[in-house]
Amino acid sequence: MSKAIRFYEIGGPEVLKLENVEVGDPGPGEVRIKHTFTAVNFIDVYYRTGFYPTALPNGLGSDAVGVVEAIGPDVTEVKVGQRVGYLMGPLGAYATERVIPARFLIPLPDEVTDRTAATLMMKGMTAQYLFRQVYPLKGGETILYHAAAGGVGLIACQWAKAMGVKMIGTVSTDEKAALAKANGCEHVIVTSRENIVDRVKEITDGVGVPVVYDSVGKDTLDASLSCLSIRGTLVSNGTSSGPVIIDAHQLALKGSLSVTRPAMAHFIQPRSHMLSMANEVFEMVKSGKIVSEPKQIYSLADAAEAHRALESRATTGATVLVP
Numbered sequence: 001m002s003k004a005i006r007f008y009e010i011g012g013p014e015v016l017k018l019e020n021v022e023v024g025d026p027g028p029g030e031v032r033i034k035h036t037f038t039a040v041n042f043i044d045v046y047y048r049t050g051f052y053p054t055a056l057p058n059g060l061g062s063d064a065v066g067v068v069e070a071i072g073p074d075v076t077e078v079k080v081g082q083r084v085g086y087l088m089g090p091l092g093a094y095a096t097e098r099v100i101p102a103r104f105l106i107p108l109p110d111e112v113t114d115r116t117a118a119t120l121m122m123k124g125m126t127a128q129y130l131f132r133q134v135y136p137l138k139g140g141e142t143i144l145y146h147a148a149a150g151g152v153g154l155i156a157c158q159w160a161k162a163m164g165v166k167m168i169g170t171v172s173t174d175e176k177a178a179l180a181k182a183n184g185c186e187h188v189i190v191t192s193r194e195n196i197v198d199r200v201k202e203i204t205d206g207v208g209v210p211v212v213y214d215s216v217g218k219d220t221l222d223a224s225l226s227c228l229s230i231r232g233t234l235v236s237n238g239t240s241s242g243p244v245i246i247d248a249h250q251l252a253l254k255g256s257l258s259v260t261r262p263a264m265a266h267f268i269q270p271r272s273h274m275l276s277m278a279n280e281v282f283e284m285v286k287s288g289k290i291v292s293e294p295k296q297i298y299s300l301a302d303a304a305e306a307h308r309a310l311e312s313r314a315t316t317g318a319t320v321l322v323p
């Protein structure tokens with residue numbers, strides 16, 4: 001019998017229930033996948049808590065890897081037996097197997113294991129789109145990146161290093177600082193005992209940085225704006241600490257700053273573009289520039305525990321569930 005995590009109400013991790021589910025045959029344009037790993041992302045917390053509205057009851061998770069078990073009529077993207085991954089799929093990745101439209105699937109190269117791929121679909125693709133599309137880096141810049149030891153963060157550290165970009169990363173503990181440094185982060189600010197703005201000004205000789213990638217949101221907004229150089233850009237790409245409300249007048253006062261609030265869904269269209277983004281991520285892994293493995297592995301039944309760990313800042317790097 002297939003199993004899936006479902007939730008019937010908005011709330012804390014305890015609303016996540018493991019259930020037996022019937023997974024039917026794929027219809028036109030659909031495939032059935034048996035998952036090998038499901039990735040846990042902060043966006044899953046946003047759905048569970050109602051920050052992103054969704055119909056209830058529902059499944060959870062939009063990012064997983066596995067093997068194609070069956071294909072419906074008119075599927076051209078993948079074949080039975082093929083290893084695949086996906087991101088931003090319909091909710092329901094917290095499951096042993098599922099049916100999903102084939103257009104979401106990304107074939108996995110032989111050189112990239114399922115374990116590694118499970119850390120790349122959402123998180124590697126996020127590093128790609130932040131650094132190569134949203135605010136494209138040229139190499140040589142000094143940037144500020146929050147949550148540098150997180151799931152996206154550890155990949156971002158390595159990607160920045162590979163591009164010749166000096167990353168100033170923020171983390172909450174000394175253990176996370178050591179991990180971010182080991183992954184290529186040039187300067188690390190430990191937020192529990194250091195002032196972000198003072199340290200960034202010190203490192204940049206008072207100039208500030210041209211771009212801040214801020215996934216923490218509410219708690220770091222003011223510091224992020226104060227760390228930017230004149231005409232700098234805030235990439236507000238997440239809200240781990242709470243929502244961001246921007247006062248446009250402050251942008252003028254602090255140096256004619258720009259703000260962008262990108263969402264992955266708009267950067268993986270059309271499908272051909274998503275595949276070329278994925279290819280770039282895979283090449284970074286194949287060339288050895290990025291090494292990525294899950295740091296926390298939970299069973300599907302323990303999804304609530306995985307959420308508690310992620311929300312309480314107890315995790316580093318990627319967290320995955322084994323269905």
Ligand SMILES: NC(=O)c1ccc[n+]([C@@H]2O[C@H](COP(=O)([O-])OP(=O)(O)OC[C@H]3O[C@@H](n4cnc5c(N)ncnc54)[C@H](OP(=O)(O)O)[C@@H]3O)[C@@H](O)[C@H]2O)c1
Pocket residue numbers: 040041042043122123126147148149150151152153170171172173176215216219237238239240241242262263264265310311312313314315316317
């Ligand atoms: N816009 C997009 O398309 C997109 C795509 C993917 C991810 N994201 C965003 O990127 C961020 C990272 O995602 P992830 O899944 O890799 O998570 P993560 O970075 O592994 O976990 C979040 C980290 O944020 C830091 N943090 C600071 N204040 C926090 C608070 N009040 N509560 C929880 N965490 C806090 C913690 O690191 P420290 O303890 O070191 O501070 C924590 O480990 C999330 O905000 C996510 O929504 C956005």
